[in-house]
Amino acid sequence: MISLQNISKQFGRFKVLTDVSFSCNKGECIALIGPNGSGKTTIIKSILGMVIPDSGTITFRGKSIANDYNYRSDIGYMPQMGRYPENMSIGQVLGMMKDIRKIPENLLDEDLIKSFGINKLLDKRMGTLSGGTRQKVSACLAFMFGSQALIMDEPSAGLDPVSSEILREKILIEKEKSKLVIITSHVLSELDDLITEVIYMQDGRMLFQKSLHALRKDTGEEKLSRAIARVMRQQDESDGLQEARVNTSELRN
């Protein structure tokens, strides 16, 4: 459904993405993980056309996204930090998005609006909302139009435990409908029962893409956090060995 081929991006002199390639398909729930600054949000923004890569190709349903923004109506996006007109009320923001997307009222998915209780806050101005309520509005918008792909950038950040669980249940329901879900999170424990695949980023490079099943099998660890920790230890050991080999050969020369 979404495919990245050799994507690289530089901001000024700083290389943020180097030769990133991966594909993801409907029915998959992909954890895009990695340390702060490893390039996860830049990947997401590149998929959404908000960042233009310096090189490489991104395709959505087999078609290059370059110069064609129509594909975006098929992606529900929940940003890390939603920015909205501060003077508009929640109801006006929801209404504005409905007008832009032009989806018939009976096809709108308003589950989260009800379960988060957003329907009781429609008159509140965006500028007065708490961080968590703003996140809830972003979540409502991401799911509202029944998009076939959902991209969520740290969706539970700022949500209280009850709301996190509501969102998690919703993601599971959509995953069961064979949608593609891409999700970034630093709280790996909340991804355990959700995801099918892991893409691990480090320093702007994709270190690996593996099914959760393969990752568990390779590491012998059931929990994602422990499996990732084990992979990183193995990586450090192999980097150390490599460094030792280089040092030895430098000494010989």
Ligand SMILES: Nc1ncnc2c1ncn2[C@@H]1O[C@H](COP(=O)(O)OP(=O)(O)OP(=O)(O)O)[C@@H](O)[C@H]1O
């Ligand atoms: N518009 C920009 N101009 C300059 N540098 C940028 C820009 N956007 C991102 N960067 C830099 O690119 C790097 C990757 O940022 P990105 O937001 O993709 O990381 P991330 O993996 O999502 O991090 P986090 O886990 O902290 O959200 C960071 O060093 C960031 O400062």
